[in-house]
Amino acid sequence: xMKVVYHRRPVWQPSKLSRLIVFLSELLxxxxxxxxxxxxxxxxxxxxxxxxxxxxxxVIDKFSLPKRFExxxxxxxxxxxxxxxxxxxxxxxxxxxxxxxxxxxxxxxxSTPDVEIPGTKVGLKTLVEISRAVFGIYPKxxxxxxxxxxxxxxxxxxxxxTVYITQGRARSRALSHVVNANDVGxxxxxxxxxxLGQVNPYILAAYRSDHGEGExxxxxxxxxxxxxxEDRGHVxxxxxxxxxxxxxxxxxxxxxAMYQKAIELDPKDVLPYDNWGITLYxxxxxxxxxVKFQKAIELDPKYAYTYxNWGTxxxxxxxxxxxxSKYQRASELDPNDAATYDNWGITLKxxxxxxxxxVKFQKAIELDPKYALAYxNWGNxxxxxxxxxxxxAxxxxxxxLDPKYAxxxxxLGFVLYEQRKYDEAMVKFQKAIELDPKYALAYNNWGNMLYxxxxxxxxxSKYQKAIEVDPKYAFAYxNWGNMLYxxxxxxxxxSKYQRASELDPNDALAYSSYEEAKxxxxxxxxxxx
Numbered sequence: 001x002m003k004v005v006y007h008r009r010p011v012w013q014p015s016k017l018s019r020l021i022v023f024l025s026e027l028l029x030x031x032x033x034x035x036x037x038x039x040x041x042x043x044x045x046x047x048x049x050x051x052x053x054x055x056x057x058x059v060i061d062k063f064s065l066p067k068r069f070e071x072x073x074x075x076x077x078x079x080x081x082x083x084x085x086x087x088x089x090x091x092x093x094x095x096x097x098x099x100x101x102x103x104x105x106x107x108x109x110x111s112t113p114d115v116e117i118p119g120t121k122v123g124l125k126t127l128v129e130i131s132r133a134v135f136g137i138y139p140k141x142x143x144x145x146x147x148x149x150x151x152x153x154x155x156x157x158x159x160x161x162t163v164y165i166t167q168g169r170a171r172s173r174a175l176s177h178v179v180n181a182n183d184v185g186x187x188x189x190x191x192x193x194x195x196l197g198q199v200n201p202y203i204l205a206a207y208r209s210d211h212g213e214g215e216x217x218x219x220x221x222x223x224x225x226x227x228x229x230e231d232r233g234h235v236x237x238x239x240x241x242x243x244x245x246x247x248x249x250x251x252x253x254x255x256x257a258m259y260q261k262a263i264e265l266d267p268k269d270v271l272p273y274d275n276w277g278i279t280l281y282x283x284x285x286x287x288x289x290x291v292k293f294q295k296a297i298e299l300d301p302k303y304a305y306t307y308x309n310w311g312t313x314x315x316x317x318x319x320x321x322x323x324x325s326k327y328q329r330a331s332e333l334d335p336n337d338a339a340t341y342d343n344w345g346i347t348l349k350x351x352x353x354x355x356x357x358x359v360k361f362q363k364a365i366e367l368d369p370k371y372a373l374a375y376x377n378w379g380n381x382x383x384x385x386x387x388x389x390x391x392x393a394x395x396x397x398x399x400x401l402d403p404k405y406a407x408x409x410x411x412l413g414f415v416l417y418e419q420r421k422y423d424e425a426m427v428k429f430q431k432a433i434e435l436d437p438k439y440a441l442a443y444n445n446w447g448n449m450l451y452x453x454x455x456x457x458x459x460x461s462k463y464q465k466a467i468e469v470d471p472k473y474a475f476a477y478x479n480w481g482n483m484l485y486x487x488x489x490x491x492x493x494x495s496k497y498q499r500a501s502e503l504d505p506n507d508a509l510a511y512s513s514y515e516e517a518k519x520x521x522x523x524x525x526x527x528x529x
Contacts, residue, residue, distance in 0.1 A: 062077060472503050484496060
């Protein structure tokens, strides 16, 4: 017997759109004018309170000052303002995706309107404070004092700056630093760095790394990595930045270990792979670096910095067209990144495309008028075009924007040397070495200038110093060889050329000079027989 299967007719159900229309219709029926007015008032108040409670405010309270500060016009408010400016400057100049603070003066923090909320007899400011107390979210307050130091003297006036950080009822330990009493800028900078070391050590570490203070950055980041109170995101970020700092110090194995730990904490973060690629290309492991850059792009195809860094590696390999292609892609993904245009300009310079390079440097400066490196590189392009006065102007602008960057002084010294302004050039080489005592290129260029002045013994001492700070610096050996050759010391010249060619086997000029010096030495020997 066959079984008859009956098909139940589907029960009709309204569509999602129909149900949404019905819901909105019922809602509109219940809305009254009074309810609309209440909602229009209450919602903005709630949003305002939420924003105030969750704002990462760092309030700079007034500092107590020595009497002579106040007599010279440096009031408590002026000093607090200077410290706030220094904090903002550090955070503005630090390139990072991590949270930054919002430094504000006490007078500005107190500017929350205390209007009374109708029907409650409670002011808006009071409601914000109650909300902070309920949720335990308080702004950080910075206070402190500046007192005459026990080490101070009439010829060397010094003060001790002490800062305190409070948040709610919690207060940090006091931090102190002795500074020159006559330099308010240094005082504010030191205070700002002490404050950031407590409230946002990652930002301070990134700032110090950017300014060549790797060891100080290292200490801050190690502290973050080992701090059990730090959240997972900050620990991972600290590990990644620490890897970068270690890489800059040529501690490559330690750097890779940090990147691996960062990846364990967050396998989808693009930054450790990107920085790992940078570390590998610093070791000239170009194929391995390419793999890391490719992995970073796989994780985030729109991360412009990876394309920029990949372009830099290709530039170092002298693959200029490929490098330009990466910089172009980086600029498409992030049209506001000045560094990409600056690097692109350097690549075009190497291809002798000076006009195109200049356009890129101009774009970088348009995006960031305080970008010193773009002025420095533009100055180098003008030097190569023998536009020396224009080159000097650009390099001087770079120094004004970043007075602690040694290569700019070296570059300016070299241009002045080409203009035969030897005394001015010497001052610039000295400044470059003062800023970076291990700057072999500055010693080498100083040696070349002395050699041009026929000051051979002094030139030899500079070449020797360049080799002391960098024993693998082939160019110093080559230039030293040239000087000895000119003085007809062919045996000694041949020795320097030979060492230069050993250090740089691809330098055909060093090898040919070695052969020529040997021939000359042989002829001299034959004549003496």
